[in-house]
Amino acid sequence: MVVRVLLLLSLAGLAALISPAVPVLKQYGALPRTPERPINVLLAGVTPNYDEAAAVWPYPAKPENYTGLTDTIMLAQLRPGGKVELLSIPRDTWVEIPGSGFGKINASNPRGGPDTLVKSVQNLLGVRIDGYALLSLNALRDMTNASGGVSLNVPEVMKYDDNAGHLHVDLQPGMQHLSGDQVEGFLRFRHDNLGDIGRVARQQLYLQALQQRLRSPLNIWRLPGVVGALGRNTRSNLSRDTVAQALGALAGGPKVSAHTLPGNFGPGGTWTPDRSGIRELVASTFTDPADPRSRSVAIANIDAPDGAARALQAKLAANGYANVWIARLPRVSTPTTAVVGQAGAALNTLKSDLGYGQLRAAGGAPEADMTILLGQDTPAP
Numbered sequence: 001m002v003v004r005v006l007l008l009l010s011l012a013g014l015a016a017l018i019s020p021a022v023p024v025l026k027q028y029g030a031l032p033r034t035p036e037r038p039i040n041v042l043l044a045g046v047t048p049n050y051d052e053a054a055a056v057w058p059y060p061a062k063p064e065n066y067t068g069l070t071d072t073i074m075l076a077q078l079r080p081g082g083k084v085e086l087l088s089i090p091r092d093t094w095v096e097i098p099g100s101g102f103g104k105i106n107a108s109n110p111r112g113g114p115d116t117l118v119k120s121v122q123n124l125l126g127v128r129i130d131g132y133a134l135l136s137l138n139a140l141r142d143m144t145n146a147s148g149g150v151s152l153n154v155p156e157v158m159k160y161d162d163n164a165g166h167l168h169v170d171l172q173p174g175m176q177h178l179s180g181d182q183v184e185g186f187l188r189f190r191h192d193n194l195g196d197i198g199r200v201a202r203q204q205l206y207l208q209a210l211q212q213r214l215r216s217p218l219n220i221w222r223l224p225g226v227v228g229a230l231g232r233n234t235r236s237n238l239s240r241d242t243v244a245q246a247l248g249a250l251a252g253g254p255k256v257s258a259h260t261l262p263g264n265f266g267p268g269g270t271w272t273p274d275r276s277g278i279r280e281l282v283a284s285t286f287t288d289p290a291d292p293r294s295r296s297v298a299i300a301n302i303d304a305p306d307g308a309a310r311a312l313q314a315k316l317a318a319n320g321y322a323n324v325w326i327a328r329l330p331r332v333s334t335p336t337t338a339v340v341g342q343a344g345a346a347l348n349t350l351k352s353d354l355g356y357g358q359l360r361a362a363g364g365a366p367e368a369d370m371t372i373l374l375g376q377d378t379p380a381p
Contacts, residue, residue, distance in 0.1 A: 149180075153205070
């Protein structure tokens, strides 16, 4: 009888322990499987919208609908074996927002929703994104509290009060164990000489501290609470299959490297992207050599019907190719389409996706990893 009671109490305790994670497991629960290629996930922290018609001050936040500006934008690439590459994109990065003209990249979400944010990032990096997760302002605070707080080195005195923005920061320099509220102030603080770039550096410090906290065997019991906190404060389009591959990539424990988008301070507090530096970083760190969808592809109409190059560009983009453009090369008479580039899995896959043509080693556009030279065998658009 005593053994049965103890068993029931143990099961009840286990149920209580994992219950915070149950909603997430119901939505995304999947058996981990090793991904065939790197998985690219866009993470973005959304700022709340405040009710300016309210009769009280400071204005209260409206119910979260994930339509606000994005304070934090980060590309996470998860590779087989647990390698994780993080690329922080400053919120003030000056880009062309699809369908909306130029502006700071953090305006992409309110102007066109998460799909527009994804397109802005893909256009900026030339990297295909498999899915996104939008996090509310409460996400990191609740995750931190669920983990029991994090220990990190505060780099300087951080003191600031903003009643309208519901932000109160009072931190002293040095190694400290921070609660969720303190972490929120640490991450949102912008009143230093580095502005948004300083915030990016602190985001990376926080993620490293949280990773160390959760990797400790003593904190395994906290994981369901952290998962539950993340699930309560997230809107995502991640499929079960993508989650399964992400879990498979992380099964051995993540090994994280952090990077910041190359660029320089621009006018009006903006961050001007360094296009050459971005290409170099993407090529060295975020490109899968076997996946043509993460490579640059040029299309040239050599002897194909008018409009064929643009039609193929749209088709490849719809199939996940993130960096495709039309090149202007001399038009000559040629019956056969050529797929040009360095021999390997990526070139073979591109030819397979195209469905016709012949492989060739030379004669492509100079700035492209691979080039499709459309000949007379190209189907009419």
